[in-house]
Amino acid sequence: MCNCMSLHNEMANYSAEKQIALISVTNPPVNALSHHVRQGIMNGLKRAKEDPNVQAVVLCGSGRTFPAGADITEFASHLATKKPHLVEICTELDSFPKPVVAAIHGTALGGGLELCLSAHYRIASKSAKVGFPEVNIGILPGATGTQRLPRVTHLKSAIDLIVSGRQVNASEAYDLGIVDQIVDSDVVSKASEFAKSIVMRPLGPRRVSSMPVKGIEHASTIFEEARQKTIRRSRGAIAPLTCIQAIQASVEQPTFEKGVQKESELMYYLMQSGQARAQQYAFFAERSVSKWQRPNGVSYKTTKPVRVKTAAVIGAGTMGVGIAVSLISCGVKVFLTEQNQEYLNRGMEILKNIIFSGVKRNRISKSQAEKLVSLVTPVLDYGSFSHVDIVIEAVFENMDIKKKVFRKLDAVCKPSAILASNTSTLNIDEIASVTSQPDKVVGMHFFSPAHIMKLLENIYGKATSSETIATAMDLGQRMKKISVLVGNCHGFVGNRMMGPYTAEAGFLLEEGCFPQDVDQALRDFGFAMGAFQTSDLAGADIGYKIRKELGLVGPRWADERLRMGQRYSPLGDMIVEAGRLGQKTGKGWYNYGKPGGRANMRDVEVEEIIVNFSKKHDIKRRRISPQEIIERCLYSLINEGFKALEEGIAAKDEDIDIIWIYGYGWPRHMGGPMYYAKNMVGLPKVYERICHYHSIYKNSKHWIPSTLLKQMALSQSASKL
Numbered sequence: 001m002c003n004c005m006s007l008h009n010e011m012a013n014y015s016a017e018k019q020i021a022l023i024s025v026t027n028p029p030v031n032a033l034s035h036h037v038r039q040g041i042m043n044g045l046k047r048a049k050e051d052p053n054v055q056a057v058v059l060c061g062s063g064r065t066f067p068a069g070a071d072i073t074e075f076a077s078h079l080a081t082k083k084p085h086l087v088e089i090c091t092e093l094d095s096f097p098k099p100v101v102a103a104i105h106g107t108a109l110g111g112g113l114e115l116c117l118s119a120h121y122r123i124a125s126k127s128a129k130v131g132f133p134e135v136n137i138g139i140l141p142g143a144t145g146t147q148r149l150p151r152v153t154h155l156k157s158a159i160d161l162i163v164s165g166r167q168v169n170a171s172e173a174y175d176l177g178i179v180d181q182i183v184d185s186d187v188v189s190k191a192s193e194f195a196k197s198i199v200m201r202p203l204g205p206r207r208v209s210s211m212p213v214k215g216i217e218h219a220s221t222i223f224e225e226a227r228q229k230t231i232r233r234s235r236g237a238i239a240p241l242t243c244i245q246a247i248q249a250s251v252e253q254p255t256f257e258k259g260v261q262k263e264s265e266l267m268y269y270l271m272q273s274g275q276a277r278a279q280q281y282a283f284f285a286e287r288s289v290s291k292w293q294r295p296n297g298v299s300y301k302t303t304k305p306v307r308v309k310t311a312a313v314i315g316a317g318t319m320g321v322g323i324a325v326s327l328i329s330c331g332v333k334v335f336l337t338e339q340n341q342e343y344l345n346r347g348m349e350i351l352k353n354i355i356f357s358g359v360k361r362n363r364i365s366k367s368q369a370e371k372l373v374s375l376v377t378p379v380l381d382y383g384s385f386s387h388v389d390i391v392i393e394a395v396f397e398n399m400d401i402k403k404k405v406f407r408k409l410d411a412v413c414k415p416s417a418i419l420a421s422n423t424s425t426l427n428i429d430e431i432a433s434v435t436s437q438p439d440k441v442v443g444m445h446f447f448s449p450a451h452i453m454k455l456l457e458n459i460y461g462k463a464t465s466s467e468t469i470a471t472a473m474d475l476g477q478r479m480k481k482i483s484v485l486v487g488n489c490h491g492f493v494g495n496r497m498m499g500p501y502t503a504e505a506g507f508l509l510e511e512g513c514f515p516q517d518v519d520q521a522l523r524d525f526g527f528a529m530g531a532f533q534t535s536d537l538a539g540a541d542i543g544y545k546i547r548k549e550l551g552l553v554g555p556r557w558a559d560e561r562l563r564m565g566q567r568y569s570p571l572g573d574m575i576v577e578a579g580r581l582g583q584k585t586g587k588g589w590y591n592y593g594k595p596g597g598r599a600n601m602r603d604v605e606v607e608e609i610i611v612n613f614s615k616k617h618d619i620k621r622r623r624i625s626p627q628e629i630i631e632r633c634l635y636s637l638i639n640e641g642f643k644a645l646e647e648g649i650a651a652k653d654e655d656i657d658i659i660w661i662y663g664y665g666w667p668r669h670m671g672g673p674m675y676y677a678k679n680m681v682g683l684p685k686v687y688e689r690i691c692h693y694h695s696i697y698k699n700s701k702h703w704i705p706s707t708l709l710k711q712m713a714l715s716q717s718a719s720k721l
């Protein structure tokens with residue numbers, strides 16, 4: 001008998017046919033579990049329970065995915081707490097008198113996976129993925145997930161999945177016991193067939209709430225190890241450790257229900273935290289940056305990119321090789337060129353090593369690696385460039401050399417070819433000025449190592465066309481980068497803001513700190529590394545060489561700058577001149593024991609250089625608090641961020657925040673510099689401290705308060721009155 005009915009006014013469609021009720025969530029694009037969806041599922045379950053013809057239920061998502069989690073946009077509104085709650089749905093599913101089968105396709109994440117684990121059976125399509133990414137948005141799987149997962153898989157695996165937030169594919173999910181069956185196609189029909197076959201089976205053993213937690217023999221050691229590892233990695237983020245606490249409740253609480261109660265308390269604690277709000281902001285900020293818009297109103301909506309198929313990369317050094325790897329990884333054919341055969345061979349060797357390291361790590365097969373390498377053609381002249389769609393230049397950071405390269409490219413490339421520069425600071429308009437088609441010139445600023453770092457800062461010049469921008473942004477996304485569009489100025493957005501940060505780090509040394517003091521304060525804030533560790537890792541000689549060529553190094557230059565009313569610390573130059581280039585020479589701001597060493601130890605030799613410098617320049621050394629270190633390094637860069645906004649170099653806060661999170665290691669749980677200033681510290685306070693430092697350090701331009709910051713701080717103060 002067919003009691004085919006469906007209700008379409010909710011975001012969960014209900015239909016019933018041949019004893020099987022189908023509840024299909026319909027809330028594109030990711031079927032997030034917003035209030036109407038939750039209500040729809042609950043209504044569907046009620047109907048299925050009451051309908052005597054229905055013997056089993058299949059729960060699925062329509063369109064591209066099973067629900068990918070709670071609706072994050074609701075978190076800040078009353079809808080998040082409006083009944084029915086997800087926990088109630090999970091409880092209803094678990095205790096449902098008729099079998100419930102979850103038919104999983106796409107990504108069953110967060111609350112979506114909690115629904116699956118509350119169902120009695122889980123069938124996944126081959127391409128499905130599951131996971132608990134809540135930790136990435138500062139919370140935990142708070143709808144029974146922390147209590148259910150360790151009951152279907154081993155405790156250790158549950159901790160790993162929940163604390164890392166990683167997604168696993170269907171086959172790993174099957175191995176871990178999270179899904180019961182994998183099917184090749186049409187998961188909903190297969191789940192319906194399966195549901196018919198199990199209508200008479202007892203449900204008791206299938207209810208996850210009644211299962212024991214698995215792998216608890218060495219629970220206390222497992223938790224302790226997880227805690228230690230998490231403390232080392234989480235850099236002050238509170239969600240990862242709280243996730244462990246919630247999972248611990250599954251072992252320590254006397255009943256499943258008590259465990260769920262503890263989980264809810266911990267979820268509430270996280271939900272109320274500033275960190276969760278910051279991470280949720282970062283989630284949406286990350287998605288907003290691809291929606292670029294220029295000040296003239298032209299945007300991603302109105303501009304179609306050109307599909308890049310072939311490219312040329314000029315310079316096979318540190319950046320060129322990484323850029324070439326990124327390009328071939330998304331199927332673009334690359335011509336790689338260098339100054340001479342020796343450098344070209346060296347670049348190709350490094351490129352092959354990078355690709356084949358993926359084989360060693362079982363990420364790709366040998367034949368895939370060979371295929372990728374075959375996409376690169378090493379060449380010594382520009383003859384083959386006449387047909388490429390884009391050229392990305394990554395030669396030395398020197399305007400004359402870059403201009404020479406662009407002149408040559410202009411002569412050989414087809415008129416529609418885009419000419420991009422990976423310059424980290426230089427003026428894109430000046431580079432474009434030597435070409436006949438400045439509309440085709442764009443900056444594509446990759447970060448090192450270019451094949452690993454996710455950030456791509458794309459820079460438009462005065463003449464850059466919208467199509468050129470759209471193509472650079474699109475190519476970035478194809479390379480799996482987060483592309484942010486910014487305007488043209490010295491250092492663009494990221495490196496421009498980095499200027500005050502590194503300058504203040506240097507001044508702090510002159511006034512009383514040692515590198516380890518500054519770095520410790522920055523690490524305590526949440527950066528993976530401090531300013532001096534980063535400099536040692538990157539090698540200080542490259543920047544030094546560039547500055548030296550321009551005559552901008554050393555104490556004489558520092559005096560000159562002071563005369564010009566701009567303070568400069570020559571300590572960094574002095575460290576390089578002492579042969580301390582960083583990790584590669586075994587010594588930099590720290591001592592690494594041997595060239596290439598990783599463990600940084602404080603070095604009295606460096607401390608002597610610093611103390612002698614202070615003495616020589618009559619700078620009275622003093623004890624500087626971590627708070628002052630943070631304010632001077634970070635508020636100065638925040639001030640610069642406001643200036644970039646005010647000048648239209650950055651279009652919105654989100655662009656700056658994502659650049660800093662992905663390019664410079666700003667801790668995600670601190671939202672990004674602009675978010676941090678506005679929401680975690682408050683603009684009136686930031687502005688007051690900037691004015692304070694400006695009154696002391698008049699000879700540092702970066703302390704001149706941004707006009708925009710001033711206006712916003714004043715209006716934030718006024719709105720609080």
Ligand code: 3HC
Nearest residue numbers: 030032068069070071072073109110111133141142143287
């Ligand atoms: N809530 C609200 N909106 C969401 C969302 C969510 N959970 N997940 C994605 N979206 C939105 C995105 O903002 C984007 O909107 P836009 O088009 O306006 O920019 C749109 O959906 C598409 O998302 P993506 O661009 O990210 O699409 P992808 O195909 O690249 O990725 C995805 C899909 C893997 C599902 C990815 O969106 C994702 O990881 N989403 C977040 C998943 C998540 O964190 N789930 C847990 C939520 S918290 C929870 O469930 C709490 C529970 O335990 C109680």
Ligand code: NAI
Nearest residue numbers: 315316317318319338339394395396397422423424446448
């Ligand atoms: P690098 O010194 O490692 O590589 C530059 C390569 O370009 C060298 O191998 C050199 O032989 C080659 N080269 C020079 N002139 C050439 C020419 N006319 N034709 C062909 N090849 C030529 O330098 P790196 O670090 O790769 O930097 C390259 C560019 O990327 C610079 O503009 C730099 O500012 C920028 N950049 C560097 C970053 C870094 O962290 N190293 C980060 C982001 C951008």
